Amino acid sequence: MTVYHIVLFRLKQGVTPAQLETWYTASRGMVGKIPGLLSLKTNAPLPICVPRAKGFDMGLVAVLESPKHVEEYAVHPAHLEVQKVREELCEDTLAYDLEF
Numbered sequence: 600m601t602v603y604h605i606v607l608f609r610l611k612q613g614v615t616p617a618q619l620e621t622w623y624t625a626s627r628g629m630v631g632k633i634p635g636l637l638s639l640k641t642n643a644p645l646p647i648c649v650p651r652a653k654g655f656d657m658g659l660v661a662v663l664e665s666p667k668h669v670e671e672y673a674v675h676p677a678h679l680e681v682q683k684v685r686e687e688l689c690e691d692t693l694a695y696d697l698e699f
Contacts, residue, residue, distance in 0.1 A: 600665065600698045601637075601662060601663070601664065601665075601698070601699055602662070602663045602664075602666055602668070602669050602696055602697065602698050602699075603660060603661075603662055603697045603698075604659075604661040604662075604663060604669055604695075605660050605696070605697065606658065606661075606692060606693065606695075607657070607692065608656060608658070608659070608688075608689045608691070608692055609655050609656060609689060609690050609692070610656040610657065610688055610689055610690070611688060618688055619657070621684070622641075622681070622685070622688060625680070625681050625684060626639055626641055626659065626681050627640075628677075629672075629678060629681060632675075633671070633672050635663050635665065635667070635668025635671060635672065636661060636662075636663055636668065637662040638662045639659065639660070639661040639662070640659070640661075641657060641658070641659045642657070643657055643658075644657075655691075666696075666698060
């Protein structure tokens with residue numbers, strides 16, 4: 600069954616739009632490199648949601664073929680490279696996986 604890997608990010612103070620764009624591009628570039636990763640989208644929350652977002656500035660939704668693919672995605676070298684950038688830019692992260 601398909602898995603929706605949802606991640607929320609709380610950015611560090613001073614992260615620039617250029618840094619975010621580099622991260623977005625690298626994140627989206629994992630599609631086609633990581634087996635089972637069907638799509639990946641990133642964006643900021645809608646303005647109506649910001650008061651309830653608890654300080655999380657950005658979100659990601661990755662669609663993967665199966666729970667097995669989530670495990671492989673987590674340790675794939677392409678993901679680990681993007682994760683290094685995340686660690687530089689974010690002070691907190693929340694991940695949640697849903698299977699449908």
